[in-house]
Amino acid sequence: MAEENIDEIIREILSEDKKVEEEGEEEILPSExxxxxxxxxxxxxxxxxxxxxxxxxxxxxxxxxxxxxxxxxxxxxxxxxxxxxxxxxxxxxxxxxxxxxxxxxxxxxxxxxxxxxxxxxxxxxxxxxxKKELEKYELVMGMNSDVRELYSKAEGYLEEWEIDDFLTAMNEMKEKASKISKEMKAYLEKLEGVEHAIDIAKKFEIPVDKALGVVDTAKDIADSKKYGDAVNVLDEALTPIKDDIESTMTAFLKVVKDKLLQETYKGKSASRNVMRLIRELKVYRDEGNYVKVLEKMDEINRELSKEN
Ligand SMILES: [Zn+2]
Known part of the structure; x- marks a missing residue:
């Protein structure tokens, strides 16, 4: 027999042996x-x-x-x-x-x-x-996948009587849920403010399509329950129409100034209110808060139309 063949045979024998061992192991497992x-x-x-x-x-x-x-x-x-x-x-x-x-x-x-x-x-x-405590939080599972994962983790630990791990998972879930509900509230408030500002911008004939595009993006993000990210996007919703707001505001303030100089407004309470609103508008404009700038422009308009 050539040496080469012997090596091969030995290798085959060893591999057969290994197979038997593996099969044997598999047989042991179900026996438990x-x-x-x-x-x-x-x-x-x-x-x-x-x-x-x-x-x-x-x-x-x-x-x-x-x-x-x-x-x-x-x-x-x-x-x-x-x-x-x-x-x-x-x-x-x-x-x-x-x-x-x-x-x-x-x-x-x-x-x-x-x-x-x-x-x-x-x-x-x-x-x-x-179990009853956890069931109270069934509703929050829809918030996002992290909350859902923590909920089922907690459920599993409870099944296994792993009380410490259960409490950790449930508390983590509660914290996450309360953070998300805070973020959701902030998002809804922000959305309301931005949409209101866009309505005002429309009244001033400012083109709002770009701002509406940003709002749509924010809504899509909010749909995937990422409220914090959606708020960040909404913060910039008016940025693309900032220049239009600025030029409209400048023209508007000129008209307001002319009106205030008219005899009928001098010394009237309406005039004092408008002056106050203009001062507030300036502060917001310096802050770059165009949602508030538009709100102030709207308020000034209403104040002026009161006396007309
Ligand atoms: Zn038992």
């Missing part, structure tokens, strides 16, 4: 059967001595002392949380007292039973309570 805990209905592995969720015992040979200690550690923060959340857990005090009595006499198996009952009660009460 999963089944449902009859007490808390979580999925647990078949050969577990006890349920890792509710600590129900499946195998009487379990170390009850270890279970008792684990349960005490698990129970403490949950009892504290239940009391701070105003969740009442009937019978829990009696169960804990009983467990203490038995544990004091080193009777760990007898002490385990009431403590497991207490833990199950507090967890069921807390999960019910938090």
């Amino acid at each position: 059967e999963l089944y449902e805990c009859p007490i808390c209905h979580h999925t647990v592995s078949e050969d577990a001595q006890f349920c890792p969720y509710c600590y129900a015992v499946f195998d009487e040979k379990v170390d009850y002392k270890m279970l008792l200690e684990t349960l005490i550690g698990k129970l403490k923060p949950m009892v504290k949380l239940a009391s701070s959340e105003g969740v009442s857990v009937p019978g829990i005090k009696e169960d804990i007292a009983q467990a203490k009595k038995h544990a004091g006499m080193k009777n760990f198996e007898a002490g385990y039973a009431p403590l497991q009952r207490a833990y199950l009660s507090v967890m069921n009460a807390l999960v019910d309570h938090f």
Whole structure:
């Protein structure tokens, strides 16, 4: 046999061996059967001595002392949380007292039973309570994908009794939702102001098509729930028609000045009001706030037409 062939054969043998190993591994996995805990209905592995969720015992040979200690550690923060959340857990005090009595006499198996009952009660009460709490926020899920993701994350943690992670996810979701609702409110207010200003601009025969284009863009952004970005776009909505507003304003103020110089306006309260409005207009114009500039022009117009 040529050496080359031997190498090849060895390689083949080794690769067959590897295949068998891999197939073998695949066969091992399904053998670890999963089944449902009859007490808390979580999925647990078949050969577990006890349920890792509710600590129900499946195998009487379990170390009850270890279970008792684990349960005490698990129970403490949950009892504290239940009391701070105003969740009442009937019978829990009696169960804990009983467990203490038995544990004091080193009777760990007898002490385990009431403590497991207490833990199950507090967890069921807390999960019910938090489920209702979470459901209150079902409406905010439509806000955006981040909120939706945090909501289902929180839901999943609650299913798995991961209370700390649940609380973190729910609080994050609440914060996100309140930030978005603030941004949404700011967007709606801004939109109203800009659309009103555009209506005024139309009255002054200022071409507004470019500004309307920017508003449409902002609306599209708002449709995808990015209200903060939409506000930033709206802030610049009048920028493309700024020069037209400036020249119209200048011409308008000349007309206003001529009117104020007429005998009929001199010393009248209307004239004082117009002067005040012009001063306000100047401040807004210096700030580059053309939404307000247009509003002031409209107010001045109304003030002048009052006396006519
Ligand atoms: Zn269980």
